[in-house]
Amino acid sequence: MKIGIIGGGVSGLFSAYYLRKEGHEVTLLDKGSLDDGCSHGNAGMIVPSHIIPLAAPGMIAKGVRWMLSPTSPFYVKPRLNRDLIRWGWLFHRNATASHVERSIPVLRDLSLLSKKLYQDFANNSGIAFGWEERGLLMLYKTPEAEHEMAEEAAVANKAGIDAHVLSPQQVQDLEPETHVTVRGAVYYPGDAHIYPNQLIRQLINELRRMGVSIREHEAVTDFRLEQGRIKAVVTQAGHYEFDEVVLAAGAWSPELTKKLGLSLPLQGGKGYSFMLTEPPATVRVPAIMLEARATATPMNGHLRIAGTLEIAGTDLSVNPNRVRGIVQSVNQYYPELPVAMPATETVWRGLRPCSPDGLPYIGRVNHLRNVTLATGHGMMGVSLGPATGKLVAEVINSQAVSLPMEPFSPIRFSRT
Ligand SMILES: Cc1cc2nc3c(=O)[nH]c(=O)nc-3n(C[C@H](O)[C@H](O)[C@H](O)COP(=O)(O)OP(=O)(O)OC[C@H]3O[C@@H](n4cnc5c(N)ncnc54)[C@H](O)[C@@H]3O)c2cc1C
Known part of the structure; x- marks a missing residue:
């Protein structure tokens, strides 16, 4: 079949990879130059640990508190915009215990499938992309975060995802080359990380x-x-005629689905990153600095610091206050790291395509026979890239799918 893929981020590229492997004639169209999008400068974490969706009880109250501080890790740019209001309402409706309970096995199975595919890809494709299986540390400094993390660790263990609560000394033992000042951490040994810029470059070459x-x-x-x-x-x-079309346009997807008669609730969740290049990275295990919602990932011999979630539509401007918030948090956890405010032009920014229930949109759009969506992965698009591409290929090939697709249906909010 002739297949057109719209969007050359990680979702579109892995869809192209698995479809081409099945022998299809694949054309991928992107509005940009494929060297700077959301799939490049992210934190590169592969996170089977992340089984609790963003839409969870307590998130609304936390979000409101965070919004009052200019350097906080979460912000919604106030706009009188129908799409934003609808998204917020759907987020609110889904921030329930029952939604979390339903989503845990769904996210776990999708993540574990993706990790397995990454392992196969790392072992068999001949492509190097910085694949490392060193786990993930969720670092915390406050009793509140300790309590929250202990609960999440218990939920993870119950769901079959290995999680260990560590003392400050146990954290330090995992990081022999730099001092870590925390109250404790939860360690998820099954997580991994990659160098996303290299993955995307290599995938493009391979395709x-x-x-x-x-x-x-x-x-x-x-x-x-x-x-x-x-x-x-x-x-x-010009124009192209395809037998099948995959829409993987990230935060811009709703602009295109509108033209297809589908109002897709999706907002861009802006985040920033920058590299600490001198001295060489001393942090060994990727970490989330919990209270700051900032991340540290060793990558390509250096350390990538990332963070913030600004619900800001498709606005890609850099807000220095939010970047300062990330910078200020790093030394609270890693006092020896030489971190300073980066020049604005060196700060990378990307738009996470965020659905309101924290689950991606993967699958058919009922009223159009030859359209498949692959978007809405929010904070986990890199993690879920291979599984997304595989499912897209299975749907288009009318094969048995690796996972039940109902929770990912792009039309699940159509009647609300
Ligand atoms: C700071 C930060 C840290 C992150 N850390 C992690 C992490 O550690 N682990 C993880 O799993 N995820 C992480 N993410 C999320 C992850 O980066 C995204 O979920 C993922 O990159 C989304 O990929 P995508 O292919 O769906 O969208 P994108 O990468 O945004 O790709 C969409 C593409 O579609 C193209 N496009 C849009 N409109 C059109 C059009 N009309 N015509 C043609 N092309 C079009 C765009 O140019 C773009 O190239 C992070 C994100 C940020 C911002």
């Missing part, structure tokens, strides 16, 4: 080698619909 046509700087602007299917994908440069 080209496999014969995928990759067209950069070619934004999709419209569709021609005919008899319940996409007849043509219209771009700035």
Whole structure:
């Protein structure tokens, strides 16, 4: 079949990979240059530990508290915008214990499938992308966070995800080369990390080698619909006729689904990162500094610091106050790291495609026969990339799917 993929982030690229492996003729269209999007500068964590969706009880109250501080890790840019209001309402409706309970096995199975596919990819593709299985530390400094993390660790262990509560000394033992000042941590030994910039670069090279046509700087602007299917994908440069279309346009996906008659609740969740390059990274195990919601990931011999979640539509401007919030938090956990406010132009920013219930959108759009969505992965798009691509390929090939697809249905909010 002739397959068109819209979007060359991790979701689109892995979809292209698994579809091409099945012998399809694949064309990937991206509006940008595929060297700086959300799938590049992120924290690179592969997180089977993250089985609790963002929409969880307590998040609304926490979010409101955080919004009062200019350097806090969470912010919603106030806008009188119908899509944002609908998203917020759906988030609120899903921030319940029963939603969390239902989502835990769903996220766990998707994450474990993805980790397995990453392991296969690391072992068999001949592609190096910094794959390391050193686990993840959730570092905390306050009794409140300790309590929250102990509860999450118990939930994880019950769900079959290994989690260990560590004392400050046990944390220090895992980090022999730098001082860590914490009250404790939860250690998830099953997590992993990658160097995402390298993954994306290598995937693009591999796809080209496999014969995928990759067209950069070619934004999709419209569709021609005919008899319940996409007849043509219209771009700035012309139009394409495909048998099947995969829509993986990240935070911009709703702009395109609107043209297909689907109102997709999805907001861009902006985050920032920067590299600490001197001296070479001394942090061994990737970590989330819990109270600050900032991350530290050893990568390519250096350390990537990342954080914040600003619900800001598709605004890509850098807010120095939020970056300062990340910078100020690092030495509270790692007092010896030489961290200083980076020049604004060196700060990377990306838009996480956030669904309101914390589950991705993967699957068919009922009213159009030849469209499959692959977006909405929020904070876990890199982690879930291979599983997403595999499921997309299975759906398009009408094969038995590796996991039940109902929880990921792109039309699950259509009636609300
Ligand atoms: C600070 C930060 C840290 C993160 N850390 C992690 C982490 O540790 N682990 C993890 O798993 N995830 C992490 N994430 C989330 C992860 O980066 C995203 O979920 C993931 O990159 C989303 O990938 P995507 O392919 O869905 O979207 P994107 O990477 O945004 O790709 C979408 C592509 O679609 C293209 N596009 C849009 N509109 C059009 C159009 N009209 N025509 C053609 N092309 C179009 C865009 O140019 C873009 O290239 C982090 C994100 C941030 C911001």
